[in-house]
Every structure is written in C-alpha cells, then in structure tokens.
Amino acid sequence: KKRFNIALLPGDGIGPEVISVAKNVLQQAGSLEGLEFNFQEMPVGGAALDLVGVPLPEESFAAAKQSDAILLGAIGGYKWDNNEKHLRPEMALFYLRRDLKVFANLRPATVLPQLVDASTLKREVAEGVDMMIVRELTGGIYFGEPRGIKTNENGEEVGFNTEFYAAHEIDRIARVAFETARKRRGKLCSVDKANVLDASILWRRRVTALASEYPDVELTHMYVDNAAMQLIRDPKQFDTIVTNNIFGDILSDEASMITGSIGMLPSASLGVSGPGLFEPIHGSAPDIAGQDKANPLATILSAAMLLKYGLGEEKAAKRIEDAVLDTLNKGFRTGDIYSPGNKLVGCKEMGEEVLKSV
Amino acid sequence: KKRFNIALLPGDGIGPEVISVAKNVLQQAGSLEGLEFNFQEMPVGGAALDLVGVPLPEESFAAAKQSDAILLGAIGGYKWDNNEKHLRPEMALFYLRRDLKVFANLRPATVLPQLVDASTLKREVAEGVDMMIVRELTGGIYFGEPRGIKTNENGEEVGFNTEFYAAHEIDRIARVAFETARKRRGKLCSVDKANVLDASILWRRRVTALASEYPDVELTHMYVDNAAMQLIRDPKQFDTIVTNNIFGDILSDEASMITGSIGMLPSASLGVSGPGLFEPIHGSAPDIAGQDKANPLATILSAAMLLKYGLGEEKAAKRIEDAVLDTLNKGFRTGDIYSPGNKLVGCKEMGEEVLKSV
Ligand SMILES: CC(C)[C@H](C(=O)O)[C@@H](O)C(=O)O
Ligand SMILES: CC(C)[C@H](C(=O)O)[C@@H](O)C(=O)O
Numbered sequence: 001k002k003r004f005n006i007a008l009l010p011g012d013g014i015g016p017e018v019i020s021v022a023k024n025v026l027q028q029a030g031s032l033e034g035l036e037f038n039f040q041e042m043p044v045g046g047a048a049l050d051l052v053g054v055p056l057p058e059e060s061f062a063a064a065k066q067s068d069a070i071l072l073g074a075i076g077g078y079k080w081d082n083n084e085k086h087l088r089p090e091m092a093l094f095y096l097r098r099d100l101k102v103f104a105n106l107r108p109a110t111v112l113p114q115l116v117d118a119s120t121l122k123r124e125v126a127e128g129v130d131m132m133i134v135r136e137l138t139g140g141i142y143f144g145e146p147r148g149i150k151t152n153e154n155g156e157e158v159g160f161n162t163e164f165y166a167a168h169e170i171d172r173i174a175r176v177a178f179e180t181a182r183k184r185r186g187k188l189c190s191v192d193k194a195n196v197l198d199a200s201i202l203w204r205r206r207v208t209a210l211a212s213e214y215p216d217v218e219l220t221h222m223y224v225d226n227a228a229m230q231l232i233r234d235p236k237q238f239d240t241i242v243t244n245n246i247f248g249d250i251l252s253d254e255a256s257m258i259t260g261s262i263g264m265l266p267s268a269s270l271g272v273s274g275p276g277l278f279e280p281i282h283g284s285a286p287d288i289a290g291q292d293k294a295n296p297l298a299t300i301l302s303a304a305m306l307l308k309y310g311l312g313e314e315k316a317a318k319r320i321e322d323a324v325l326d327t328l329n330k331g332f333r334t335g336d337i338y339s340p341g342n343k344l345v346g347c348k349e350m351g352e353e354v355l356k357s358v
Numbered sequence: 359k360k361r362f363n364i365a366l367l368p369g370d371g372i373g374p375e376v377i378s379v380a381k382n383v384l385q386q387a388g389s390l391e392g393l394e395f396n397f398q399e400m401p402v403g404g405a406a407l408d409l410v411g412v413p414l415p416e417e418s419f420a421a422a423k424q425s426d427a428i429l430l431g432a433i434g435g436y437k438w439d440n441n442e443k444h445l446r447p448e449m450a451l452f453y454l455r456r457d458l459k460v461f462a463n464l465r466p467a468t469v470l471p472q473l474v475d476a477s478t479l480k481r482e483v484a485e486g487v488d489m490m491i492v493r494e495l496t497g498g499i500y501f502g503e504p505r506g507i508k509t510n511e512n513g514e515e516v517g518f519n520t521e522f523y524a525a526h527e528i529d530r531i532a533r534v535a536f537e538t539a540r541k542r543r544g545k546l547c548s549v550d551k552a553n554v555l556d557a558s559i560l561w562r563r564r565v566t567a568l569a570s571e572y573p574d575v576e577l578t579h580m581y582v583d584n585a586a587m588q589l590i591r592d593p594k595q596f597d598t599i600v601t602n603n604i605f606g607d608i609l610s611d612e613a614s615m616i617t618g619s620i621g622m623l624p625s626a627s628l629g630v631s632g633p634g635l636f637e638p639i640h641g642s643a644p645d646i647a648g649q650d651k652a653n654p655l656a657t658i659l660s661a662a663m664l665l666k667y668g669l670g671e672e673k674a675a676k677r678i679e680d681a682v683l684d685t686l687n688k689g690f691r692t693g694d695i696y697s698p699g700n701k702l703v704g705c706k707e708m709g710e711e712v713l714k715s716v
Binding site for chain 2: 030044086088090120121125141142144147148154156157158160161162163164165166167168193195196197198199200201202203206224225226228229230232233236246247249250251252253254256257258262354355
C-alpha cells in the first residue's frame with residue numbers, strides 16, 4: 001500500500017463543508033487504487049485569525065509544507081474585510097504560494113455538455129469550451145519590489161507597485177505551459193502586453209525562444225486586451241493559455257465565468273518540488289456557509305487534480321472525474337447549477353452521490 | 359456662426375475611409391446648427407512612418423494641439439509590426455495621450471436593441487446593457503518609471519515596469535467619473551485590486567474620500583478579477599465604471615465585446631483644457647482596408663462625442679446619434695453587424711444613409 005500525507009486546510013465560509021465531502025471522495029478513490037491517506041486538518045485564513053490571531057499559523061504552514069499534497073477549501077469573509085492588510089485572511093494564500101514556491105497555477109475552464117445552459121454565452125459559443133490557463137503565481141506585480149504608499153517631496157501621497165520578471169521565472173512557467181499544451185491539443189497562446197510593457201517584451205522574447213524545444217506545440221501571442229475580448233467572442237479558439245500573475249488573475253476568472261459554473265472549477269498550484277496546493281477557484285461564499293447549499297464538485301475535482309498532478313495517481317484521479325460526470329448524468333444538481341428537470345440536492349447529498357459512483 | 363478647428367488624423371488601414379465618411383457627417387450636423395469647421399488633415403501612425411519616418415511628426419502634433427478637437431481613425435498594421443518599439447505606429451497614440459494630457463478616457467459600451475443579436479451573450483443578458491467606462495489614460499503602469507529590461511548582477515535578464523499613481527491623478531479621474539455617473543444613472547463602480555496592490559489601496563482610499571462631495575452618486579468598489587466575471591454574468595448591473603489605465607484597457611475591451619459590435623463603439627479622451635481626442639475603439643483592420651467594407655458608425659459616433667464633450671455642442675451631437683439610430687432602424691448594416699433580413703451596405707453607402715438622416 002502506498003501512503004500519502006494530505007494536509008487539509010478547510011479555511012472559511014463554505015470551506016469546511018466542501019472539504020469534508022471531498023475528503024471522503026478522495027479517501028474512497030484512493031483506497032480502491034490501493035492508496036492510504038493520512039489526513040491532517042489545520043486552520044488557515046479567517047478561521048486561523050479567530051483562533052490564534054494570524055492568517056497562516058506556523059503549525060499550519062509546517063503541516064502543509066511537510067505533506068505530500070494540500071487540499072484547501074476557501075478563504076475570507078465579511079467579518080475580516082476591514083482588517084489591516086497583514087491581518088487579512090487572503091494573506092494566508094500569499095504566504096502559502098510564496099513559501100511553498102508554487103509558481104505554476106493551472107486553472108482549467110471547461111464547459112460540460114450537461115451544464116452548457118448555465119453559461120450566459122449562447123449555447124453555440126459556450127459548447128465544447130475546454131481550455132487550461134497556466135498562470136504565473138509567485139512573481140510579477142503581486143510580489144515585486146519596491147511597493148508601498150508614501151508621501152513625496154511635494155507632500156503628496158503616491159502609491160506604487162513593481163511588475164517584475166526575471167528570465168528564469170518566465171522560462172519555468174513557459175515550460176510548464178508547453179508541457180501542458182503538449183498533453184492537450186498542442187496549442188499554446190501566450191498573453192502579454194508587449195506593445196506597452198517592458199516586462200512583457202522580455203516575456204514574449206523568452207517564451208518565443210523556448211518554442212524551438214517544443215516543435216509539436218503551436219505557439220501564438222496575444223495582447224491581454226484582445227484576449228479579454230476573444231474569450232467572449234470565441235472561447236473555443238483557446239487550448240492552453242500562459243500568462244503572468246495579474247493578467248492570469250483577471251483572465252482565469254473571466255474564463256471561469258464563461259463556463260457559467262464556477263462551482264465546478266478546480267485548480268492546482270505546483271512548484272519544482274514539494275507539495276502542490278489544490279483548491280476550488282470559487283470563494284468562501286459566506287452567504288450560504290453552514291447551510292448545506294454549497295456545490296462540492298469544484299473541491300472534489302480539485303482532489304482529482306491533487307491525485308493526478310500532486311501524487312501522479314492518474315487512475316484514482318480518473319475515478320473521481322468519472323464519478324462526477326456520472327452524478328451529473330443522473331441529474332443531481334446543487335442550487336448554483338440547477339435547472340428544471342433535474343434533482344436539487346445539498347452539499348452532503350451531492351457528495352454521497354459522487355461517493356456511490358467512485 | 360461659430361467656427362472650430364478640427365484636426366483629422368486618419369492614420370492607417372480603414373482609418374482614412376471611416377474618417378472621410380465621418381467628416382461629412384460632422385460637417386452636415388454642424389452646419390445645421392450654425393457651426394463652421396475648418397478641417398486640417400495630418401498623418402500619424404504607420405502613414406507617418408512611411409512618409410517621414412516617425413509615428414507622430416511634429417507638424418501633426420502641433421496641428422492637433424492647436425485644434426479645438428481631434429478626430430482620429432485607427433493606427434497600426436502588419437507592415438510595421440516588427441519595427442523597434444520607438445518606431446511602432448502605436449507610439450503615436452502614447453505621445454498624443456501623454457502630450458495632450460488627456461487623462462480621462464470615456465468608453466461607452468451600449469447594446470442597441472437593433473443589434474442585440476450581434477452579442478455572443480444570451481439575448482436576456484445582453485439586452486439593455488448601457489455602461490460608461492472611465493479609464494485613467496496618462497498614468498499607471500503605461501508611463502511609470504523605472505521601466506526597462508536589463509541584466510542583473512547574476513548576468514540574468516530582468517524586465518520591469520512601475521504601476522504608479524499620485525493622489526492628484528486619482529482625484530482628477532475620480533471627479534470625471536463622479537460627474538459622468540451623476541449625468542447617467544447615478545451609480546459608480548470603482549475597480550481596483552486593493553487586496554493585493556498598494557497603488558490600488560491608495561486608489562480606493564482617494565475615491566472613497568471624494569464620495570462625500572457627490573452624495574447623489576452611489577459608489578461601490580469591486581476587485582478587477584471579479585469585475586471581469588461580473589461583466590459576463592450580468593453586465594446590466596453596471597452604470598459607470600472608473601479604473602486605472604491597464605485595468606481599463608482590459609475591461610473596456612471586454613465590455614465592448616459584450617456588446618458584440620465593436621464596429622459601433624466610440625471613445626473620448628479628455629484633459630483639463632486643450633483639445634480632446636476622439637476615436638473609434640476598433641483597430642485599423644488591415645485585412646479589409648481600402649475595400650469599402652469598414653463600419654464607419656464608431657467613427658461617426660466619435661464625431662458625436664467630439665461635438666458633445668469636445669465642443670459642448672449637444673444639439674449637433676444629438677443629430678448624429680439620432681441619424682445613426684434612424685439608419686439602423688431602416689435596416690442598413692455593414693458586414694460586421696449584418697444579419698439576414700437587413701440591407702448589406704459598404705462604408706460609403708452607410709455614410710450617405712446617415713447623412714440623409716442628420
Ligand atoms: C484572493 C486574491 C488575492 C487571489 C489573487 O488575486 O490571486 C484570488 O483572486 C485568486 O485568484 O486566487
Ligand atoms: C494600442 C494600445 C497600445 C492601446 C492601449 O493599450 O492603450 C489600445 O489597446 C487602446 O486601448 O487604446
């Protein structure tokens with residue numbers, strides 16, 4: 001039997017509900033493939049602030065760091081919205097990303113045939129959308145120095161941040177993207193703003209230089225403003241997209257909304273070595289927390305990504321993916337993806353249905 | 359009779375065609391309201407590069423600067439795509455914006471009832487969309503220093519740009535936005551990334567502080583990633599949006615694509631004093647240049663914005679807006695907005711039809 005240590009970071013809002021459901025599914029899929037999991041649950045975000053006064057307690061980070069893979073629920077809530085910056089729940093995410101060095105954020109945006117009507121896009125535009133956004137996660141304007149707010153020589157306040165990329169940071173995320181595209185439909189679109197930003201000029205140059213190592217991948221470039229348009233005009237044109245941290249933040253959220261079912265979308269954040277961080281892309285949804293209304297499928301699919309990308313256990317991952325499709329085919333729907341003619345279920349019941357199909 | 363000097367900058371691709379049509383419409387609407395125009399046409403962009411080797415010749419800038427308002431066609435084309443940065447057509451736009459100090463870029467995104475099916479969004483989502491994006495145009499990461507590409511102490515190339523806003527830059531664009539919202543439906547949404555960027559924290563603080571001067575305007579704040587989603591989920595929720603240069607670039611293009619008819623959308627760039635710059639938001643479309651296929655309505659509507667925002671001639675502006683609606687109601691359509699049952703016309707014929715209705 002293979003054994004793995006999994007750190008569970010439920011976080012806030014609906015986080016604990018979806019993690020508890022996804023944990024059961026993960027355990028079941030694993031045990032059918034001869035895997036044994038040792039789960040360790042630790043507080044992060046608002047939950048940690050309430051317990052010990054910091055968003056990412058040292059013990060939580062240590063448990064995450066020492067694990068084989070991390071499954072996170074969701075972070076944040078109104079309650080802590082007016083906290084000072086360093087005492088905001090989201091800081092847990094930054095510290096985790098930075099200190100685990102998970103520079104590659106994989107965000108699939110897929111429109112399932114069963115859910116195509118959930119999109120606000122016309123059926124013929126949304127149908128068949130299947131892309132992967134590879135977002136750089138530990139560099140760029142999120143972390144660049146200098147940054148701050150200060151008073152200048154005229155006594156005026158100024159605010160500033162630095163968009164910064166070193167060649168090796170671009171190269172390593174580009175490699176992940178080329179490899180990803182290679183395993184998909186072989187098309188990679190690099191998104192930048194090279195007609196304005198120097199950091200983008202370097203980005204484009206490095207990505208272009210690597211292309212010769214991946215002759216089986218077709219590389220194109222697109223400006224970020226055009227990409228924001230093309231995602232709406234014809235999202236099917238995209239296979240794999242690679243872009244920087246801030247553009248990736250914006251475009252991956254845009255792409256997820258195009259699918260119409262952000263309650264369905266998982267994500268993976270990977271480094272060179274060490275555990276990966278797996279989490280649904282949706283937020284903590286404080287409005288419906290504790291009401292058994294949340295859609296656990298994004299977290300369940302994040303558990304599948306954990307198996308596939310984090311542990312290399314593709315068979316167990318496939319079990320989960322198939323079980324989710326099966327459950328949707330049987331007509332089970334949480335409120336966020338419900339449409340007439342289907343069976344409305346809560347978070348727990350959805351989890352039980354998936355369990356049956358694993 | 360009131361006289362105005364208008365600088366015409368046709369630029370590249372379809373620029374000359376749409377400017378020539380819009381000029382006639384502008385002249386006609388003006389003369390019916392007792393306005394006389396003195397037009398001066400000057401080369402910019404690729405056209406200027408070919409003629410004199412620079413994207414914005416001094417004479418062109420001087421003519422623009424001394425005019426009462428500027429109408430620009432479009433800039434750029436494949437031909438100059440591999441030029442070095444300072445010899446790219448787009449540089450003309452930067453120099454114009456920077457040196458005319460037109461810090462406020464107004465970009466309406468409206469779905470006309472006649473064209474609702476042109477959107478890739480479902481009819482019920484697209485119908486009635488009517489928003490104004492106020493984009494800061496002369497600051498932020500587009501112009502911030504330091505910027506560049508250099509080799510660091512380890513011999514590695516690094517690329518960097520600076521997102522920078524001074525308090526007065528935020529205040530002046532926020533005021534334009536509050537005034538704009540006041541004349542519309544009284545709702546202003548300020549878009550930033552204050553959970554990550556220091557420049558955004560200052561942005562949000564300044565905008566919030568100004569709100570007390572505009573008690574009739576309802577101010578909300580939204581993170582840029584969420585805004586990218588909400589524009590797709592429910593674009594009707596927005597009235598006026600204010601945001602920085604780079605977020606405005608991305609979101610205004612996204613919003614324009616939501617309308618499905620970017621061939622219809624005008625823009626205005628305004629400073630404190632001096633001439634405003636008015637241009638369609640679409641590009642130079644080299645593929646169809648010179649074929650009389652371009653949609654001139656975005657430039658015609660830019661001429662309407664020129665009258666309204668540039669010269670304060672609301673009546674003449676209204677004439678043009680009404681004439682455009684009239685022409686659409688009669689069923690005239692260029693290829694980009696054509697749907698069966700309508701009359702397909704070219705650029706010139708569309709212009710003549712609008713002229714008849716002015
Ligand atoms: C919560 C926020 C800081 C975060 C980000 O901007 O990275 C989130 O939007 C995301 O995409 O994971
Ligand atoms: C051409 C380009 C430099 C420009 C910009 O980014 O501002 C354009 O996209 C625009 O929005 O006017």
